[in-house]
Amino acid sequence: MPVRLITAAVSDAGAHRPTNQDAAFAASWGAAVADGVGGGPSGDLASAALLHRLVATRGGGLDADGLLVRIREANWDIRAHVKRDPALEGMATTFTGIFLSTTGELLLAHTGDSRAYLLRDGEFSRETRDDSYVQALVDHGIIPPEAAAAHPRRNIITASLGGAEGDVVSVATRPPRIGDRWVLCSDGLTDYVPEVDVARLIAEAPGPRAAAVSAVALALEAGTRDNVTVVVCDVVDDEDSSTVDPVFFGSAARWFAEDVETA
Numbered sequence: 001m002p003v004r005l006i007t008a009a010v011s012d013a014g015a016h017r018p019t020n021q022d023a024a025f026a027a028s029w030g031a032a033v034a035d036g037v038g039g040g041p042s043g044d045l046a047s048a049a050l051l052h053r054l055v056a057t058r059g060g061g062l063d064a065d066g067l068l069v070r071i072r073e074a075n076w077d078i079r080a081h082v083k084r085d086p087a088l089e090g091m092a093t094t095f096t097g098i099f100l101s102t103t104g105e106l107l108l109a110h111t112g113d114s115r116a117y118l119l120r121d122g123e124f125s126r127e128t129r130d131d132s133y134v135q136a137l138v139d140h141g142i143i144p145p146e147a148a149a150a151h152p153r154r155n156i157i158t159a160s161l162g163g164a165e166g167d168v169v170s171v172a173t174r175p176p177r178i179g180d181r182w183v184l185c186s187d188g189l190t191d192y193v194p195e196v197d198v199a200r201l202i203a204e205a206p207g208p209r210a211a212a213v214s215a216v217a218l219a220l221e222a223g224t225r226d227n228v229t230v231v232v233c234d235v236v237d238d239e240d241s242s243t244v245d246p247v248f249f250g251s252a253a254r255w256f257a258e259d260v261e262t263a
Contacts, residue, residue, distance in 0.1 A: 032097025079163030092162030
C-alpha cells in the first residue's frame with residue numbers, strides 16, 4: 001500500500017549558543033536533521049548546505065543506491081564551499097534522515113550522533129547507532145550504557161560529512177507501516193533528556209507538530225546547552241497525491257536564499 005509522511009519540525013538555538021548549527025527539512029517524501037560539528041568553522045553552513053543540495057537534487061523517490069549517490073553529491077557541495085573559501089576548512093555535519101523509496105520501502109540514512117527513533121505499536125526504539133567516542137566505549141564494555149549521557153567526552157564524534165572522499169554514511173531499508181511515528185533529533189535533545197521521557201512525550205502527542213514542540217520544550221526546560229532540533233514523521237495512507245514543497249528549519253532556513261540555492 002502506498003504511503004506518505006506527515007512531518008513537522010522545530011529547531012531552537014537554545015539559551016547558551018549564539019548560533020543555531022542544526023538544520024532540518026520536512027516533506028511528504030522524507031525528512032532529515034543535520035547538526036554542524038562543534039569545534040569546527042561554520043557548522044551552520046555545513047548542515048544547511050548538505051540538506052539544501054540533497055533536496056535540490058530531489059532526494060525523494062530513490063532506491064538505496066540512488067540515495068547514497070545523492071548524499072555523496074550533497075557532501076561534495078560542502079567541499080565546494082571550502083574550495084571557494086579556505087577559511088571554512090574543517091566544517092562538517094552529522095546527518096540522519098528517512099526517505100520513501102521507489103520500491104515502497106523506507107530508507108534510513110545516518111552518520112554521526114544525531115538519532116532516529118521509531119514508535120511502533122507502543123514500542124519506542126532507537127534505530128541508529130551513534131558514531132561517537134562514547135558509543136565505542138560502550139561497545140567495548142568500558143563504560144555502561146547508562147553512563148554515556150553524562151560522559152565528559154560524549155560530544156566527540158567519529159564520523160561526519162565534511163566533503164571528503166572518505167566520508168561514510170550508512171543507508172538501511174525499513175518496511176514502513178501505517179501508524180509508525182519516526183523521530184529524528186540532534187543531540188541537544190538526547191544529551192539532556194532521558195529516552196524514557198522522550199518516548200512518553202512522543203507517544204502521548206496527538207500529531208507530529210505537537211510531538212516536536214513538546215520534545216524541544218522539554219530539552220530547553222532540562223537546560224540543554226546545545227542547539228536542539230526535533231523532526232517527527234507519521235506514516236499514513238497515500239490518499240492525497242498532491243506534493244508539498246519541503247520546509248526548512250534552523251540554519252537551513254537562514255542560509256537558503258543567499259548561500260545554498262545559488263551554490
